[in-house]
Amino acid sequence: MVGMEGVQVVSLSLGYVMGQALHAAAKLGIADTIAAGPRHVDDIAADTGTHAPSLRRLLRTLCSGGIFIETEPGQFALTPLGQTLRSDVPDSVRAAVIWVSEPMHYGTCGDLATTVRTGEPAFDRLFGDAYFDHLAANPDAARVWDEGMACFSGMEDAPIAQAYQFPSGARVVDVGGGQGGFLAEVLKTDPSLRGVLFDLPEVVEKPRVLHDAGLLDRCELVGGNFFESLPPGADRYVFKRVLHDWDDETCVRLLKLCRDVIPANGRLLVVDAVIPPGNDPHPAKIVDMVMMGVLTGRERTEDELAALFTASGFTLNRVLPTHSMLAIAEGLPV
Numbered sequence: 262m263v264g265m266e267g268v269q270v271v272s273l274s275l276g277y278v279m280g281q282a283l284h285a286a287a288k289l290g291i292a293d294t295i296a297a298g299p300r301h302v303d304d305i306a307a308d309t310g311t312h313a314p315s316l317r318r319l320l321r322t323l324c325s326g327g328i329f330i331e332t333e334p335g336q337f338a339l340t341p342l343g344q345t346l347r348s349d350v351p352d353s354v355r356a357a358v359i360w361v362s363e364p365m366h367y368g369t370c371g372d373l374a375t376t377v378r379t380g381e382p383a384f385d386r387l388f389g390d391a392y393f394d395h396l397a398a399n400p401d402a403a404r405v406w407d408e409g410m411a412c413f414s415g416m417e418d419a420p421i422a423q424a425y426q427f428p429s430g431a432r433v434v435d436v437g438g439g440q441g442g443f444l445a446e447v448l449k450t451d452p453s454l455r456g457v458l459f460d461l462p463e464v465v466e467k468p469r470v471l472h473d474a475g476l477l478d479r480c481e482l483v484g485g486n487f488f489e490s491l492p493p494g495a496d497r498y499v500f501k502r503v504l505h506d507w508d509d510e511t512c513v514r515l516l517k518l519c520r521d522v523i524p525a526n527g528r529l530l531v532v533d534a535v536i537p538p539g540n541d542p543h544p545a546k547i548v549d550m551v552m553m554g555v556l557t558g559r560e561r562t563e564d565e566l567a568a569l570f571t572a573s574g575f576t577l578n579r580v581l582p583t584h585s586m587l588a589i590a591e592g593l594p595v
Contacts, residue, residue, distance in 0.1 A: 360409020
């Protein structure tokens, strides 16, 4: 007879079901159809183009996860958790839910055993090319990635920027800064700060977020490849969600390029998840499984980050927590 421990383990193994149920609800836009209040499943099905009996089973499952609530037989409404799946609210996580649960991530997690045996990402084997090459060749996948990353950034940029005291008048380079979401939040913390948005030329050509925030007059837009060179002479160099994409050797190469141009009194800021020691749950441990399946990078511990810093000409000065999954690891040039 299977004991309670075995039942618990089997329940854990079914965790993917709830994730895929959330993915389905997000893609179908169910939260938007009941934003105004409770509706019968037949009406929701008509609006979403779905099979009503199957939809009811999906909603029933998500009710058990606290996303929806069945207010009376066949009638469903949003909970506070479910409100975040709406596309028209400021704290929407719909794009992030869709992105993290797409086949390009979910499928690779389904082949983790092979990844652990070989040490090679499953993504390349399953999809025929490397992750970023796949995004470049598939506009739909790239759109999901862009929207998902923007959603994550919207949740974390402000609390991360506010967790670090940038010196007055500092020139801050955001390496691989995309549309400038994080840099915008940094510049909002102090009107004396100046920013440099550094990314591929086609990315920095029209930085939507900086433009919408009215901050372009305090920024330089510099196009380039961070594998080749970085803008010289800034006070702070920020690598946010960059190093975790790459293996240690590549990270050292990137940071050495930073060491080549940073002034003696400058600071390196690596903004990534820092996995704590011990057995307690931490979201970065889950994300690390996704990273292992899709890329050669990883979420790192403080000791692992310190080793990267040392190998590239920096010393780890401190690690600052933020009100997000990410932390700020500050490096001093040596």
